[in-house]
Amino acid sequence: DAGVIQSPRHEVTEMGQEVTLRCKPISGHNSLFWYRQTMMRGLELLIYFNNNVPIDDSGMPEDRFSAKMPNASFSTLKIQPSEPRDSAVYFCASSPTELTDTQYFGPGTRLTVL
C-alpha cells in the first residue's frame, strides 16, 4: 500500500509568493493532519480534518495560512503571501479514524522562503 504522499518534497520561493503544498492520504483513512516542524518550535499541529471537514484549525499561525480538503484523497495547505519565517518542514499525516488513532506521516515538504 502506498503511504501518505506529499508534493513537492522541496520548495524554494521568494517572500511574498504563494506556496501550495499537497497531500494524498492513505486510502481509507478518515483523518488528515498538517504539521509544521522547526528547530525552535518543534512539531506543531496546524489543522486536522475528519471526513474532509476541518475539526480544529487553532494551530494555523495566521490568516496567511489556509487548508482545504475537497475530497477524501486530497488536501492542500496554502501560504499566501509567504514569509521567511514560514521556512520549515511541513508534514501531512493520516489516520484511520481520528485524533487519538495512530498517525502515518508523509515524507514532508521542506519549504524555504527567501
Place this chain on the structure above:
Amino acid sequence: AQKVTQAQTEISVVEKEDVTLDCVYETRDTTYYLFWYKQPPSGELVFLIRRNSFDEQNEISGRYSWNFQKSTSSFNFTITASQVVDSAVYFCALSEYSRDDKIIFGKGTRLHILP
C-alpha cells in the same frame, strides 16, 4: 492543558549499550493516548507505538520496550543492545479523548549511537 516533557535533548551511547528515553506527560483526562515516533536522519516520522491510558502493561517489541506508569505520568522507551541504525530523534506524544485539546508532541530526544 496537555504537556509532554522529554527532558533529555540529546543522548550519546556506544553501540550495544542499553538506553532509556524519558517521557513525562500532563493531562486532565482519564482517557488519553500516548505515542512514540522515530525520526531518522532521512526526515520521515515513523510510528513506533500507541498506548491507551487504561493499558499499563509494559510492551516489548524486539529490542524496543516501553514502560508506562500512570503513577508517575511517565511513558519511557528503552532500546536494548543499541545499534547505529537506532540513531534518530525520538518523539513522545499525547492526545486526549475529549478532542478539546490537540495532539501534543514533546520536543524530542536526539539519540546518537556511536560505533
